[in-house]
Amino acid sequence: MAMDKLLSRAEKVLIQNVGRFPVVFTRATGSRVYDVNNKEYIDFLSGIAVQAVGHSHPRITAALQKQAEKIIHVSNYFYLEEQIELAEKLTSLSGLDQVFFCNSGAEANEAAIKLARKYGQKYLGGKYEIISAYNSFHGRTFGALAATGQPKYQASFRPLPAGFRYAKFNDLKSWETAISEQTCAVLLELVQGEGGVNPISPDFLHGLAEICRQKGILLIFDEVQTGLGRTGKYFAWQHLGIKPDIITCAKALGEGVPIGALLASDKVASAFQPGDHSTTIGGGGLAFAVGVEVLRIMEEENLPERAAKLGAELISSFQGWQKEIPIIKEIRGWGLLLALELSVPAMPIVDKCFSRGLLINAVTPNAIRLLPALNISRKDLDEGLAILHQTLSEAENQ
Ligand SMILES: Cc1ncc(COP(=O)(O)O)c(C=O)c1O
Incomplete structure (x- = not known):
């Protein structure tokens, strides 16, 4: 037509x-x-x-066809073999221990926000506040939007969820001021993608990580855009040697088949108990099969x-x-x-x-x-x- x-x-x-x-x-x-x-x-x-x-990519097409004939969806109540394999690959590449699968970058960040809050409740005496950067982008759902430090995305949708504060990217003093007695986590991109492709300064990140370490605050990296090879490493944190407590990723993992993933250390992941968070599809067979194949291609072709x-x-x-x-x-x-x-x-x-x-x-x-x-x-x-x-x-x- x-x-x-x-x-x-x-x-x-x-x-x-x-x-x-x-x-x-x-x-x-x-x-x-x-x-x-x-x-x-x-x-x-x-x-x-x-x-x-x-x-x-012919291998992605083949993986999708094969999986479609095998099994697509059983819900989050059950495991799929491809899901386990993908989680094993992601944990080994990221240096973190456990994975929660969902369907998009925003959903991965929602899960990260909830996990940080639950961790705050369980291990930090009820701390709940999350600090993110001005000019950041974390997604369009309400929690992710509240963490997105850009008025142009937020203005039409107030009131936003409470418990979010902002600090200036690459300005340590601003974070020292923003972090309060109630802060449980900081959330940031290592290259602000939607904000204009602004890379983080190594000195700033090292300083911020040290503050988080001293105060027991969780470090969350949103690697939805930077993750899985785009910046020249599987995860952008690997350029700077600061390993976070939580990583979120999505985009390249599914090559267009909806998937998001939250990766966390054992201790942080243990804050979630059965019933705390879920999603009916959570990636699903097609997305897991694609994810496994994408990572194989990336590995084989460097x-x-x-x-x-x-x-x-x-x-x-x-x-x-x-x-x-x-x-x-x-x-x-x-x-x-x-x-x-x-x-x-x-x-x-x-x-x-x-x-x-x-x-x-x-x-x-x-x-x-x-x-x-x-x-x-x-x-x-x-x-x-x-x-x-x-x-x-x-x-x-x-
Ligand atoms: C860094 C970052 N986080 C989160 C998101 C939201 O991801 P999605 O559009 O899959 O919800 C994006 C999307 O561009 C992003 O770049």
Whole structure:
């Protein structure tokens, strides 16, 4: 069916809760996506850091088919073999001990908030407060939204749950002030993704971890966007050597099949008793099978290492670009979670790239974000970079 017709049908029946590109996609493979007119796009957005191993990876497709024929859902009352295997892989890669599976990043953070509160009740004399960073993003459900230190996401939905306070990212003094006698946990991203791709300062993190250690406060890292190889390590904490008490992850784990995971140390996980928290599906057979296969592919193809290497190459290319295109003010990020801060609005650049067949997004009004698949081919990467370079050069010369 013609694009125009599909778009008008879509606008009629789909709630306009996000700004969408005027396109209907029909298929995708690797780092290439195709619309109803068979126009090809190179994907530097990867479904917002979800398609870590590219679209329709043949091994993911095969894992889904096999699992669909075997068993999909039995509810949280029972175990599945793939669930156990995935939990074992995640604990061994993350250094934490136990896993709770759910269906999204926001749900993983909801579980983290509840676990921290329960831990506070059980081990910290009833402490309940959670401190998170200004400019953070933890999801759209009420607990995760209360932890998201950005008024633009919160303003229309007050009153929010109580017991959340905020401090400035990378400013230790601000956290010293925010942490109170009631604080049970701090929650933060190691690279603020939706906030503009802002990496954490190692000195700040070491200082904050020391305060948490002294006061017995839980350290929770939201690795929903950074997790599973994107920054050049399986988990971003592994760059800085500060192991948290709780990690949340999602996105790349399911490659688009809904799944979230909370990982915790034995002691922290023990705060939950049967009945404290649950979800009917909690990932499910398809998502577990995909998760296991994704981690196998990452391991066999050394994808975290590849992300680190490609990320470093990209940063050095962009530094070269800066000389001829000074509207690129700053290059930020770790691995293949990168942003270019521009001295011009980002949206016209994003739209132009889109019309030329490159998918990127404006992560802030003046910054574009690049999230290619960790296994993107050289050819796809170079073609996408050529479109970006041309578009930025034209904007420079306007
Ligand atoms: C760091 C972080 N936490 C949580 C979320 C929410 O995840 P979901 O959209 O799967 O609920 C996101 C989504 O972008 C994220 O980047």
